[in-house]
Amino acid sequence: MPALNSSVLILGLPSLPAMQIGVDSLPSWKPLAEKISRGAYDVLCAPFDEMVTPQFEHLAQQLKDRNPSLQMVLLSQPNNSIEDLQKIFRKYPIFRISNISALTTLERDIVHCLEEAQMAKQERELESLVQEQNEKLTLLYQDLEERVEKRQNFLLEARRKTYVANARWESLKEAMIAIYQSASTGEMEQNLLRALEPTLHLSSLRILFAPQDQFFSQQKRQASPYFVFQAPLFRSQDRVGSLVFLRETSQPFLREETDFLLRIAEAVSLALDRQGKLEQSETLKEQWQVTFNAVSDPVSLINQKYELVQTNSAFLKKAGLSSDQATGQKCYQVLFQRESPCPQCQLGKNFRLDVGKSKSIYDVYSQQVPVEPLQTTVFVNLYHDVTEQIRMERKILESARLAEIGTIGSSIAHELNNPLGGILSFVQLIKMDLKKEDALYEDILAMEEGVRRCKEIIENLLGFTRDPMADQEKDLDLREVIERAIKIVELQTKSRGIELKVILPSEPCSFRGHLNLLSQAVRNLLQSSIDALIAKTDNTKGFHPSIELRLENKNQEYLFTLLDNSLGSESTSTLSLSVAGQIIHDYGGQLEFGAQSKPFKITKFSLPR
Structure with a gap:
């Protein structure tokens, strides 16, 4: 039989999710009922089917007798009706209902039950203490009846102190609840004032952080309609501020009141430290999420089954899905529209991925993420398009x-x-x-x-x-530039059956520049059109390629227009186009790509006169 050392007992469940708190879980408990009944548990969890048995009723009663603060959690099933649940509620003091088919929230429910059990124990202790005080006062009252006149003042003082103690205990309990239910400093101030005002008659309460509390301490020396008490707040031995209590000047704080308020300040210090850590955790989470989404390349967290656990914005944009739609799907399905894992894929290693459908190549950097030993292995994959x-x-x-x-x-x-x-x-x-x-x-x-x-x-x-820069800059005729470029590509156009038509003005087009540089720019543009036409000729049966180059003498510029019928086919000569664009830009001209007029693709560039 397993050792039963926890304060939480779970009966009738064959398996449990991983939990951070210790629990005793007995799938088959009935043979061990006698030994279980001798334990002292704060929380008892059982499915509906177990709770309706007589053995469970007897066991629950024995555990309740041993620990009146016992809290019970009903693990309901989808087929349980409301009438069945009501019967259980009338029969047992159920604190929480948890869905047996979604046990991820069971640990949270158990923590709440433990907190409730602890509060119930504290209440019983307070009641016991009050009862003990009342018994003492009763004995004292019986003794004082014989000396009524001599001990009247003492009896009144004892009654006052007893009332104050009871009130303080109640105030302390409400203050603790107010502190740990607050989500912000402002909310904590309001809840504390609401809890302490009936017994301490406070006018105001403030939580001030350094150095604001020091300024307040200096200002309070001046005339003020309130009596002020400042209790220091600490975080890891360092003073971080003060808890300031204000009350009418006619009611100064007594020594016993200041001691009580110092205890309140200690609890507030712990709560502020908890809030600070929670805020820091949320901030780190937001920063990580922003950094994760700021990566321009697609990034994903996947498990060993290639299922997406988390993705960044670039991944979702490429996949065309939302975060909820992508989570749980296969990475190769949403990113590359494959039905099986990529052939080159190696989880945990860097590899190069060739996507045949889109003719894209990716360098994938895959790294295993360290996780707990019992958790599923996770890999982070970064897809860099090369x-x-x-x-x-x-x-x-x-x-x-x-x-x-x-x-x-x-x-x-x-x-x-x-x-x-x-x-x-x-x-x-x-x-x-x-x-x-x-x-x-x-x-x-x-x-x-x-x-x-x-x-x-x-x-x-x-x-x-x-070398294009070897010749000297001189006055030249742009018609000569075009003729020279045409002679370079003329053999290629004739061998590939490309019809080349050149339209030049009859009058000279004077321009000052380098003949070789300008000829290279025109030749590169012609070569780009030739490459696109050759590619389309190889892929299109019966295609007749043609190029037309025109030079026009405008008022303020010379306009070159290059037309070819390669629409639908792209040239691969991007490097030569970049060189041509830079030469034209250096001479103060402009180059325009992409203008289309079916069935022609148009490229224009101009040079200033």
């Missing part, structure tokens, strides 16, 4: 590769430029030796035009790969 970071890393690697290719292309262009110069010279010499009527003259002209074309392409390539 999709864009990885994409940028790939673009940087691609840019480095292209830069390397550009360096190699520049070397090749230098190597080809010299032989082309020699070939052009020999072709021109041959043309000088031939007459126009010669049959080979037209072929030599075609060869000269081809060599010039090759040399022009190589010179454009050399100009593009050259």
